[in-house]
Amino acid sequence: xLEALMKIFGKSEKSSKEIxxxxxxxxxxxxxxxxxxxxxxxxxxxxxxxxSNYMExxxxxMEISLANDDxxxxxxxxxxxxxxxxxxxx
Amino acid sequence: xxEVIVITSGKGGxxxxxxxxxxxxxxxxxxxxxxxxxxxxxxxxxDLLLGLENxxxxxxxxxxxxxxxxxxxxxxxxxxxxxxxxxxxQVKDKMAVNPQQLIxxxxxxxxxxxxxxxxxPAGIEQGFKTAIAGADCAIVxxxxxxxxxxxxxxxxxxxGRAEKSNIKLIVNRIRPQMVRKGEMLDMDDINDILxxxxxxxxxxxxMVVTSTNRGxxxxxxxxxxxxxxxxxxxxxxxxxxxxFMDFPEEGFFTRLKRxxxx
Numbered sequence: 001x002l003e004a005l006m007k008i009f010g011k012s013e014k015s016s017k018e019i020x021x022x023x024x025x026x027x028x029x030x031x032x033x034x035x036x037x038x039x040x041x042x043x044x045x046x047x048x049x050x051x052s053n054y055m056e057x058x059x060x061x062m063e064i065s066l067a068n069d070d071x072x073x074x075x076x077x078x079x080x081x082x083x084x085x086x087x088x089x090x
Numbered sequence: 091x092x093e094v095i096v097i098t099s100g101k102g103g104x105x106x107x108x109x110x111x112x113x114x115x116x117x118x119x120x121x122x123x124x125x126x127x128x129x130x131x132x133x134x135x136x137d138l139l140l141g142l143e144n145x146x147x148x149x150x151x152x153x154x155x156x157x158x159x160x161x162x163x164x165x166x167x168x169x170x171x172x173x174x175x176x177x178x179x180q181v182k183d184k185m186a187v188n189p190q191q192l193i194x195x196x197x198x199x200x201x202x203x204x205x206x207x208x209x210x211p212a213g214i215e216q217g218f219k220t221a222i223a224g225a226d227c228a229i230v231x232x233x234x235x236x237x238x239x240x241x242x243x244x245x246x247x248x249x250g251r252a253e254k255s256n257i258k259l260i261v262n263r264i265r266p267q268m269v270r271k272g273e274m275l276d277m278d279d280i281n282d283i284l285x286x287x288x289x290x291x292x293x294x295x296x297m298v299v300t301s302t303n304r305g306x307x308x309x310x311x312x313x314x315x316x317x318x319x320x321x322x323x324x325x326x327x328x329x330x331x332x333x334f335m336d337f338p339e340e341g342f343f344t345r346l347k348r349x350x351x352x
Contacts, residue, residue, distance in 0.1 A: 015272035020236050021279045027236075028243050028283065 033066050033073040040064065047077065056083040092200040095207050095327075096225035098249075100241030102212035104233045105262040108298060109320075110209040111139040112309040113229075116324035118173035119310065122204040125164065127195075128178040129221040130211040131186055137177045140167060141305025150178040154191040160199065174203075184216055189223035196224035205327075214248055222249065227256040230286070233263045234275040243284060260290035260323060266337035277334075290323035291334050292316050 044064050058080040067076045097110045114126040128136040137143040148163035167173040210221035228249050232242035268274035295316035301308040309320040325332045
C-alpha cells in the first residue's frame with residue numbers, strides 16, 4: 001500500500017543499478033577484509049610493539065580479529081593489560 | 091621494447107578471449123608484431139575466434155615440453171601477416187605448464203615481437219597463476235554486472251599479491267540504453283568501486299556475435315561500435331590519448347529498422 005502510494009507520488013524505489021552498486025560496495029568490504037593469517041600475524045606483532053611502549057600486556061591472552069557487521073567491518077582487539085608504565089614511551 | 095600483457099577476468103564469459111583476439115588483430119593492423127598465447131589449456135578457443143582452427147600443428151605444451159621450438163608452433167594469421175597465434179592443447183590440463191616455463195617462453199619471444207598477449211583461463215587457480223607469471227602488465231576484463239565486478243575486484247587483489255602493479259581495466263558489453271535508464275552499473279560506479287585505470291568501454295554489439303561466427307574479430311569492422319571501441323583501446327595501449335566514445339541514443343530510424351529486421 002505504502003509502496004503503491006510512493007509510486008504514485010513519484011517517490012519510486014531505488015533504481016536497480018543503485019541497488020547493485022550498494023550491494024557490491026558492502027560485499028567488497030567483506031571480501032577485502034578476508035586477510036590472510038600471515039598478514040594478521042604481522043598486524044598482531046606490530047600492535048604489540050606499539051602498545052608495549054606504554055604498558056605491559058599479556059600477549060598470550062590477547063585476541064585480535066576482524067568483525068563483520070551488516071555494512072561495516074571492525075578490527076576488534078582484546079588486550080589484557082598487566083601493568084602501566086610510569087613514563088609512557090621509553 | 092616489447093610488452094607482455096595478460097588478459098584476465100576471474101569470471102568466465104565476460105569476453106577475455108574476444109578481447110585478446112580483438113586487441114591482437116588491432117595491434118597487427120597498426121603493423122605491430124604480435125603473438126597471442128592461449129593458456130586456457132583444455133578449453134582452447136582463441137584459434138576459433140581468429141579463424142585459425144584448421145591450421146594448428148603443434149601447441150603450447152609441445153613447446154614447453156621441448157618437443158618443438160616455439161617458432162614451429164606459431165600459426166600465422168591469414169590476413170594480418172605480423173600476427174601469430176600460439177595455441178594450447180585441447181587434451182591436456184592446466185597443470186601441463188608451470189609458471190617458470192611460461193616466463194622463459196615469454197622472455198624468448200620478447201626478442202622477436204612487440205606485443206605478447208596472454209589469454210588467461212577463468213578462475214584464480216593454478217592456470218591463472220601460470221598465465222600471469224611472465225606478464226609486465228595485466229588487463230582485467232569485466233562487465234557491468236555485480237558478479238563480474240566482484241570477481242574483477244578479487245582478481246585485482248590477486249594480481250597485487252603477485253606483485254603486478256600495472257593493471258588496466260576494460261569494461262565489456264555495456265548496454266547504453268540500460269545505463270541511461272539507471273538499470274545497469276555505469277562507468278562512474280565501476281571506476282569508484284574498482285579504482286584502477288580504465289582503458290576501454292566496449293558496448294554490447296550484435297556484430298561481435300556475427301564476426302565471431304565468421305572468425306574475423308570485430309575490430310576490423312568499420313561499421314561496428316564495439317570495433318571502434320576496441321580500436322580505441324589499441325590506440326591507448328600504444329600510448330595515445332583517446333577520449334572515451336559516446337554511445338548515441340537510439341534514434342527513431344534505428345528503432346524502426348530494428349522492428350522490421352525481426
